[in-house]
Amino acid sequence: MKSYIWTLPTRVFHWSLAIGFTTAYILGDFDKFENLHFAFGAFVGTLILFRIVFGIFGPRYSNFKDFPIAPEHQKGFIRSYFSRAKNHVGHNPAAAVVMLLILLIGLICSISGYLLYATENNILGFAIQEDLLEEVHEVLANIFLVLVGAHLLGVLADTLFHRKTGTLQSIFTGYKNIEARNVKLNAFHKYFVLLWVIVPIYLFFLAYNLPINDNKTTKQSSEHYEDNDD
Template identity: 30%
Template structure:
């Protein structure tokens, strides 16, 4: 059955592409790193909006569970029978979004995008501090992505092909039929265009 809508799948693969390019250009100090970071920032804002107003399986409230539920799930005491992210995967999404948002914010601060809104003694003027945070944030993100890939391999071996589901939008062998509510792709497109226009004004 269908569990992932087109906007969520599109976001996922664009995020993966932009993160890869940012890692390459950042660690090698070459290429359009700043422009890629701005593109990722806009993409993140779009995902957050879609997480609040998008399709059911894309909404944060649908896949965020309590720490106790996550703990029980990891111990095998809370089976996941719903569509979309499991309890642990839901918090992985939040962790990655938070890290990426922080990294983009720090990077844009380094590029001077927020200078007009800052006082002279703001910590965001401390270049050495920003560089350190940006560097270690990059290392932490790489480690998080490695953990994410490890989880994908683990679930693949258990017979749950997460990558295929994120490509096709469908997942087989669900324990029971589940009804999933999907929002219009047009709504997602309008949100994306609006966010793109906002970031375009930021660059102008």
Template identity: 30%
Template sequence: MNNNYRTYVWSFLGRISHWLLVISLFSCFITSFYEELLTLHVSIGIVVFGMLMMKIVWGVIGPKYARWSDFKFALKDLKFYFVEKIRNRYRTIQPGHNPASSWFAFLVTWFGIICCTSGFLLYGIQEGNGIFSSLNEKYISKSEILDSTHIFLAYLLLVMIFAHVSGVLIEQFYHKTNMVMAMVSGYKKAKGEDITTTFRMKLLGSLYIIGVLIIAVYSYCTPNNMFTKSKFEKISYKELDYDFYFECSDCHNLFPPFLLPANSWTELMKNQHEHFEEDLELDESLVKKINSYLVTNSADKSTKESAYNLNREINNSKLYTITKTNYWKQIHKDIPEKIFENDIVEKKSNCVACHKGFEQGIIFDINITYPPKVTKK
């Protein structure tokens, strides 16, 4: 291979969008493990989606080598590429995408777009947030499928990216093609025609990237914006039903009615004389009134994420201890037991210690304050 060849292959805007995509993809993956960072996760996801869409458009109107028409998708070319890669360490490389990177870029772009779309839909359907929040009520039962699809595609993308990075490192250190620096400087050690970018390309590309970043920052920093706004509002139970509010918050946190299905509330109120080892001593007419309110606003009637999952698990069991459900155990499995025993939380049923707005019916991921500060006794 003649190492004196040097061709300008990747434009400045192409490189910027590439590295924004890399950084935002990994940032999305990391933030996905922290429920309280959901808004940040979605905002970064907007950058990912925006850069992927730019690849689609840039592949049509962008400079040579970035265009889809320049990609090499023939399977015989892909086979020859790998055979030649093994057989000839110092083979001559071509400018632009080789057959392997052509397929990688194409598949990552479309898998990434589907992954982002499933994420935005999941955010609207499962959480009731964002531009698809109107779908929550009708399609909440599809949230599990969407969740599995989103997670599967995220891990698939991660595997594909690591495979791509491995290939780049092999090119860099074994084939000595200096491939890593190509996406930094824009120049590739290959013989070919330098690209040129028109003023129109530069203007439209720059405005687009800036616009995507502005939307992402706006969605994260501005409360109640169209990209993250929830369809669920805070509920004043005191105003809606004072008897429920007073009697059920006198001794412990007020538990929103949507956290238990109707059967469970009826069972709990029926056993008011043995209410967690206490006798509530409520008048039967009051019990009936409170039970009516609880049943009317139970998990059966709600499309909030917690209501849907709890109702699906215990609707026919009459279980009314939420901390004994598999759903509660699953979402709290990574919290150390000592957190529940410290002098702020004290017990597992003290939900307000970690969930801000809990007594107003707000159990959003972003409202979680975890872990609470442990003070010495």
């Protein structure tokens, strides 16, 4: 018996987030691709913002109401992990916590990146300590990476120990081998999804075209000369 659990918007969001995060993370280390880093970083932040709204108004299983994060769910999940007394249709309790943390940390990481850009380029009306902000942004990006690692381990464990459920295939096809109510999008969801496609792409291009202040370039090049003097 197959049931439809993840609609197309959830699956497209998932793979866009995976590609967006991986690219933003890698490009963060290359000055040459700074604007592309801003673009992918802003894309990730906007995707997540829309996913959070979808979590509040979205369909069954993708709605945060269906995320079993309460301690009693966690205890039951750990106790019955190998006996598999209960099938979780959407995210299992541990996965639900990791998913929420990915959304939270990803959003704050993206905002801290914009604040860092704004501070470096003197476009904020107030001063934030640049070194501290840089540190915060880097730590958040690394916490995000650790969460992705935990997520992939969870998917691997599920694939090894609960192969029949078909969790891994579900993020490609939308279907799990479970008997449950199929998910359905209503008219509001469909209009919302249109914006979910347009706005992150728009933000991608806005961030790609963010101007980089001359003062910053001067700071970078003087750092470069200092490096060469060593």
